[in-house]
Amino acid sequence: MTPRVTVVIPVYNEGDTITRCLDRILREVLLPAEVLVVHDMPDDTTVPFAQAVGRLDPRVRTVLNTYGRGPANAIRFGIDAAQAPVVVVTMADGCDDPRQIDELARLVDRGVVVAAASRYMPGGQQVGGPRLKRMMSKWAGRTLHLFARAGTRDATNSFKAYDTAFVREVGIESRTGFEIGLELTAKATRLRRPVAEIPTIWLDRQLGESRFDLGRFLPGYLRWYFFTYGRRLSPERLAAKVPAQRVPAQADFQKTR
Template sequence: MSLVPQVSVVIPVYNEGAAIVRCLDRILREVMMPAEILVVHDMPEDTTVPFAQEVAGRDPRVRTVLNTYGRGPANAIRFGIDVARAPVAVVTMADGSDDPRQIEDLARLVDRGVVVAAASRYMPGGQQVGGPRFKRFLSRNAGRTLHWFARVGTRDATNSFKAYSTEFVRKVGIESKTGFEIGIELTAKAARLRLPVAEIPTIWLDRQLGESRFDVGRFMPSYLKWYRFAFGPRLTMEQLAKRPASSAARDDAQAARESSSAHQG
């Protein structure tokens, strides 16, 4: 693939099987700008891989990528963004909950200068259809309080469906290693750095096939960590970079990109 993509679509997967074909077909149909679609899996035997590779055989925009950071959605997303070739990375789920028609809209916001562009379920015009009631209550209220009091630039900091400036991500690093808290981490870091964040309304649909792997009890401590972090005073990039976890995350990212470049070469 010689053309440098304008957007890297990062899809963390875990044993999605044949269901990934529908997800990829929808993205390929809706994304017209030059793109790479990274199907990030934790193990070679993941049932998603043969079906994704079948799609890749007919469309070179699709690529399966083996996550070497460790198992779990946070590591898969972190690895996918770290090896992305485009200046914009959009994270979306494989379960059909996100609207692929909005990938380009989110990417264009980053191209215009924001560092995080969020697809928001909780702004006017947005909606969440289905999903556990307690989870909806927590995410909605976290989003509202972060928007009102921490001025994070979006009403939906916890949604994973976001676009990021890959330059921004590589400067601040990704520290999350458990669940789906990367969205709130990077939003909180942008807020502390006083960098621009924007949002567009989205209609989120609960997955129709399979079971969600979101475990509120397991992931809550990580969400709370970044929720509290968002309320701190303004930071400079130098101050953020001195945090040991940020430095380690940037080192991981550099190693991943070098490894990926070597395999592509």
Template sequence: MTPRVSVVIPVYNEGPEVVRHLERILREVLLPAEILVVHDMPEDTTVPFVHELARTDPRVRAVLNTYGRGPANAIRFGIDAARAPVAVVTMADGCDDPRQIDDLARLVDRGVVVAAASRYMPGGQQVGGPRFKRMASRWAGKTLSIFARVGTRDATNSFKAYDTDFVREVGIESNTGFEIGIELTAKATRLRRPVAELPTIWLDRQLGESHFDVGRFMPSYLRWYFFAFGRRMSDEQMAARWADKRPTPAPSGDRDREETPA
């Protein structure tokens, strides 16, 4: 059966802590789904635990990213490997609420190209996390919503659903961190494509260590923040932009590489 939603989860040495989160996703996602756990290296400590789950639930796939290391490349690879018309990006640390994956996917089914889980709309909340990161994210979301009219008050949140055809049309240029969420929201805004949101409660991770580096990723976020304020672009202009900036493709034999348990 072709899945209706592909859940893309970039991981980096999550180890056994990933199991609880994956089990919650498997419980809460009721739509026909595939769960793509995307890792950068075969020796990632997450992989054995993903293989163990895959033995009992065929929805789970461990996928080796060949686009280059880092979360942006892992997410780009995961969306390219997705078999469903909707891809939902969520983190491996349990910060996101998996009960909302179906609702986000249904928004895309109804015609939006980006569906955002929003911490900053009525009913949403952010619990924990570094103070500067919270303030910067909230300020960016508010100003983008009011002045650029991006369709969501939480453009920087990574927990989003995407129309996979739209993503492949406009491309993903990010190659650093988690700025893909704001990049695709900004591109949808410049093309006047519909973006929607629903409230979410984000909880800072309770176990393990965050790999988010504010100083390292901030320039990339600012690039797409200012991009959202540009003039309307045509489909042809966006396609030409992507053709000019498209990264060198991975070898065809590795592009959709799925690891099977030993």
């Protein structure tokens, strides 16, 4: 059966903590789904634990990212490898609420190209996390919503659902960090494609350490923040401004179980 939603989880040496993450996702996602655990190295400590879950539930498979190390490349690879018409990106740290994956996917089924889980709309909340990062993220989201009509108050959140065909149409340029969520929101806004949001409660990770490096990732965020503002673009003009990458055939992907 072809899945209706592909859940992409970029990982880096999560060890046995991935088991709890996957158990929650498999329990809460009711739509026909595949869950791709995308890792950068064959010896990543996440792999044996994710594969153990996959042997019990065929929805889960580990996928070796060959685009280059880092979360942006892992997310790009996972979206390109997706078999479903909807892709949901979520993290392995337990910050995102897996009960909302189906709801986000259904918004895409209804016609939006980006569906965001929003911490900053009424009913949403962020619990914990670095104060400066939280303030900057909230400011960016609210200003983009107010002045660029971005369709979400939380453009920087990585927990989003995407129309797979839309992502393959516009391509992904980001190569570092987690700014893909902002990039795709920016492109949808400039193309005047529909973006929607639902409230979410984001909880700071309880296990492991965050690998978010604000100083390193900030230039990418600023690029897409300012790109969001501007006149409507046609797909052809968007491609001229930020050329889309070739989407490899499914045979190009190296997969492990």
